[in-house]
Every structure is written in structure tokens, then in C-alpha cells.
Amino acid sequence: MAEAPTAAEGFPPLSPIVLVTGKGGVGKTTLAAGLAEAAARRDGGAVLVEFGDGDSGARVLGRGSKVRHEVVEPRTALEMSVGRLLGSKMLAKVFTGNFAVRRMLRAAPALRELAMLDAVGVIADAAKGRRVVVDMPATGHGLAWMRLPMQMRDLFGSGGLYELSERLVRRLVVPSACSVVVVTLPERMVLQETLELCGALQREVGMPPARLVVNRFPAELPPDAIAQARALAASSGAGAGEAAEQLVALLEARESARAEALATLRDAPSVGVALRPLLLPVAAGDPNAAQVAEWLLREDAA
């Protein structure tokens, strides 16, 4: 078995653009807002980019945050990108207003995703060195997003969409300009899948993730708790014994989930991921951006 990642290795610095990716429901939005909040506290300002209607980021950030919250509507993003390519908003309107073109754009999701990445580049250009944290959509994993500009560049070969893809490869698929932060949960299969993706990010696009955050990590139980619960179950009469057995089952399930997750993370280097995981503990509720920011700053991971 490989050595456990050691705490002595610090985290690599994050680049000006940070893409936060992961499956739905793993806490991406919370972590993205936390990263932006931490950067804002340190640098005096930061930008959080969200795709869609934008209510999630606003809710997690709360009032009084110094983070600027940018909401990108995917359909508008495509129109804006086309406008920049054609050199005029009006031409873009004529173009995207065409019946056949509109139908094609609606059925070609890869183009919309390319435009969303383009929007990130434009926001970063305007951010003047402030950190830009992007809460990536749950659809499509980080690898697919990072591969897209190269694929589109190779597909188009020349023309406006080629130039756009080429620009995005140079702007985003470069570790010094853009970091990928992967969020996951401690459940074994989810973790395993995530680690394989992390390895592929490094091998296939040269973008090893800068952070791996395991959210809702169960707190460690006192060492003798399970043995004591077993002893109680063995020594008690019918009623109390049953209650103790329920407790044993619960504690065992918890402990084995925790041990499995740690073992999977220890074996991570076998899939080519050599990074120290950040274990965000199960909070007594739903943490907000400020709480996550404090945790990240404490861990020296912001």
C-alpha cells in the first residue's frame, strides 16, 4: 500500500482562475463560495461565477460579502460569444435569430459549453488580477470541460470557432492561469471515480487538480467506543440489549465508511494523484461561505 499523503507537503498555490467541479450535491457551490470569500478577505476582493439563475451563490455568500457575484446565463453566453466572434452584437442577433441556426445551437450542447468557458475568460480579463472562482455546472465532469477547448480546436481547424477554441486552450488549459478544484464525498465508489478523474486530468490535459476536497467527512469516534458498545450489547437484557445492538450497527457502519474512505485516499497515488486531500468535517448544519473560508484559511488551502 502506498504511503499516506503527508501533512508536511503544503498545497500548491491556486492560479487566478479556479474552476470548482464535482458531481451534483457534493457541496460545490458552498466550497466555491468559500474559496472566493477567503480570497476576498485576503486580497480585498474576488469574483464568484455561477451559471444559471444564480440564486445558490447569493444564498451561500450571504449579505455583506466583498465577493462580486457574476451570473452567466448559458444561452446568453453563446449569443455573446458569437457576437464577439462576428465583431458585432447586431450581427450575432441576426445570426442566432435565424430559425435553422437557432435549432442547431439548441441541439449542439458542446457549443454552449464552449461559450460558457469563453464567458469565464472574459470575466477574468475584467477582474484585474483578483481571483475568479467558478462554480462549474454539475453536468459533465471536470475532465470533459477541460478537454472541450482542445477538441473543438481540432474539430474546427480554422474559422471563428477555431480561433475561440484556440484562445481558450491558451487562456484556461494552463495550470499557471487556471486551477481545478475537485469536490467529492467520502462514499467509496464516488471517491474512486473522482480519483480516476483526477488522474485523467493530469494525464490527458496536463491539468492535475490543485485541491481535492472530501466534503461531509465523518468525525473520528473515540477509540474504544465500538468495543464498549459491543460489550454493552452482550451484557444487557432484552430491551437495553436491542438498543445497544442498534448503536453497534450504526457506529460500525460509520466507522467502516470512514476507514474505507481513508484507505481509498491512501491508494490515490496508484491512479496518479499525489495530492493531500482536504477533509471538510460533517458540520452541524449547512456551512456558509464565511465558515468554509475560515476553514480554508486555517488549513492554509485558500
Add this chain to the structure above:
Amino acid sequence: MSLRTIVCAGGGGVGKTTTSAALALALARQGHRTLVVTVDPARRLASAMGVAVDAEVHEARVDQASTGRLFALMPEPRRSTRTFIDLLFADEPEAKARMLKNRVYLLLADAAAGMHEVVSLMLVAKAIEEHAFDYLVVDTAPSRQGLDFVSYPGRLATLYEGRAVTWLGNLARGDEGESSGGLFAAGRRRVEGLFGRLVNPTTLADLAGLFAELAIVKDRFARLARVSEQLLLGDLTRYLLVAAPTGSAAADADYLRRRLKRLGQRPTALVLNRADESVPDWLSALETAGGLAADLAAALGTVHAEFHARQRAGDHLAEVLGKSVPGVPAVRLPTLEARDPSQIVRQLADRLAPRLSLLAGV
């Protein structure tokens, strides 16, 4: 009996897949032949149910009471574009071979968001033509966009039912099209000119080629699209909104409710996972008894605090959703911890059994 469909929708991480499996199990235990389809297969759950992740319907083995009546279809997301081609071009080997070499296809094979949902539905459409089921339980994708696939087959179908494909084909060949005069043609030429600035001729030819191949199988596609639409929007379809106390649960549920409304649907019930109604009796009993060793007492404290936090979060969720989705009955479920996911499915099915008339119209 005609097929009844239950669609489970909800944001990510709310336990939709487990809930769908448990609901299907509860129906199968009552004697109904049930097929559960997961759009985002959890491999651990699949293996716990004895089901392969592929494009076939498999009998699931979860318990004795459901034997022979519970079936699952868990398509592999990474193979979905290929499955799509296999399905559509089953009788057209030459067109299929051309399609598999098309550069645009090769790109889409990897990047097409939404494709997997469409393919899953098509596999369902095929499955129900081949087998008889009483119930179909659909586990949607784990995001707000989970319901987009309801309209996606129709969107793809209109793409080449209309003029778009002809137009693209003419453009790739450099044709003027059927009419070359008048205002309409002038407008079109302008758009074509703009198109040429974005995409080079080779790619355009590949794109047109792709649509030409698809046009060969458009009748097959249209039929599968109609069957899927019927399944999702027919009179015998129910929608369940699944939620859990995660940060975005309430906002997600509200978004999905509005999305359903646009589809002319209304959720039949809310299923609230990990929304414990109370700290379990056995836990309180142990605490009252007292006299516990130090480590055990500390562990009990941790566990109690977590139950309590979930109970408060569950109360809050029920209250918020009661306001945003008024008049829709809620089924509140406790957190279940077990090592084996099939054990969780069985326990959840026990809890759902008394509510089947509400959830499934049994």
C-alpha cells in the same frame, strides 16, 4: 393493465437513486412487475442489486418478496453516444460505419451533455416494447437540468424534421437551395455568410454528413422520441420531488416545480430524505439508562448531536417546501446507515410501503 410511470426529480445528492430503487422494490413486493431506470447509475447500488451497468434490462435480486418482478436498467453514461448509434442504426450497417468515422460524431461522443438522458429513455422505450411492466420508476439526472431531457427528444426530432438539415446540406455543398430570389433568400445568404465566418468548409461538410446519416434513421428516432414523450408526459405519469436537507434543496425543488409547471405537470408528492422526525427511541433509551463507559458516552453524544441536527434541518426543509410547493403532501424519511446499499434500499422500501397509494397511485 397499462404502464404507469413515476418520475423522481430533485437536485444532486438528495438520495434520488436510492429512493427510486426502494420505491420500485416496494411495488415489486406487492406483486407489480416493475422496471427502475437510473440515469446516473451508482455502481455500488447496481452491484448490490446484482445488476450490470449496461444497455440491457436485468432482473434485480434484492429480496425474496420481489423475486421475478423487479427489473433494473442502468445504462453506462460513458457509452451513451455509442449506444445511441447502435440503437438507431441497428438496420443500417453502412450508414452506421460512416457515422462512426465522422469527426463531429467523435467529438460529440464525449461532450454531448443531455445525450445520456435521451439514450436512457430510448432504451426504456425499447425495453417496454419487448417486455410487459406494470410500473416504470425513472430516476432523473442529479441536477436542476434533470428534467430537461423530457423535452430533449422532441428538440432533436424537430431539428431534422424541419428545414435545418436541408439548409445545412445545401450550405455544405455550396448550393443556392430551392429559391434564389427575393428578400428571404437575401436574409438567408447573409446568415450563411456569417456561418462561413465561424466554421470552415471541412467541418461544415462533416456536420452536414452527420445530419444526413441521422436523416436516414429519422423515422426510427421519431418513433422512439414519441414513445419516450408519452411515457413522461402521459396521463399515467406521476412526478415525485425528492429533497434532502442540503444547502440548495429548497431552491432546487422550487426550480423543478416551476419546470414541471411549464411541462403541464404537478408533483404528486414530496419525498424528504435524511429528514429524521425525532431522535430514535433506542438512542434516548441508552442515554436515560446512563452508566456508560467514557468513550461510548462520547460517541453517543456525537451521534445524538448529528440526529438532532438532521431533525432540525428536516423541520426547516419541511417548512420551506410547505411554502414553496403548497398543498403537496410530504413523506418524511429518516437517515439510514448501513454498510450494504441494498440493505438501505430494503429498509427504505419498508418505510415507503404504507405510502404507495400516495406515491404510486396503487
